Amino acid sequence: MLSIRQKLKALRNFSGNFKQYFQMAKVGEIARRYFVLNAFDGALIVLGVVLGTYVAGVTDPHIVISAGLGAGLAMSLSGVWGAYMAEKAERSKALKELESALFTDLKNSLWGRASRVATVWLAFVNGISPVAVALAAITPFFLVKLGLLGFQFAVFLSLGTALAVLFALGMFLGKISKENIFVQGVKMLSAGVLIALILYFAGLVL
Amino acid sequence: MVNIRRLVIDSLMPRDSSIIDLSQAICRVEGVEEVDISVMEVDVKTETIKLTIRGANINYDELCKVMNDHGTAIRSIDEINVARKKISTPSQPT
16 A cells, blocks of 8 residues: 555646646647637637527527537537547657657657646547636526526526636737736627627528 | 766666656655766757766666666766775784
């Protein structure tokens, strides 16, 4: 049996190894990019689903939840699959090139392990970001089902959450690029406002 | 018993690899007390490095394992210093 101190040491080594793998495989920058791209997609899709169903006159929260979650999960699966396959192909190519330059086998080295860990982590980030945002924006409709909120209020709360996520993503990008975070936030928010206007006018026309 | 006390190794390592991490990992090998690494040549993907490793009794197998784990390929061993450890026998009372 391992003592608590040994378990903590093993956990520290494990997290230390991951930090080293992430540095070697340059995961940070790519993960940030994937996260922003997919969270943006997730927020816009929920925005589209909520506005689209509202304009169509839907008042059943079950339909909005099913449509929003369905779209979010489909995006999540597509994100995991796509990122895993693309990253695996690119990283295998890079590892093979390095192997041929070094005249050695790197599959079981730190480089091989870093490549595999990076592939799985990036696929996870790519997959989790849209579904997390979709879940957050759809939560008000769960509260409607529980009888805690009115449908109309849930629609506005859901739209507000999706727009807040867009603004937060813009601020995050502003922080990374060391530019004005509010300007970047407004730029991202404008995409959400644009899709809302399009859907509103489409609803009037239809 | 013959102990390896100094090794000069010519190796090839990935360009993105850190010689700080490599030197620290080698210094943790059993019997190693001191590590010097000099970068001799820089290529697009690789770096040629010269390692000078000193210690009382360097564990060569473990050293190779650590270097391979860091993606460092040993090209040649350019210098070596080994010494036979004297086994001290208890002095006979006269």
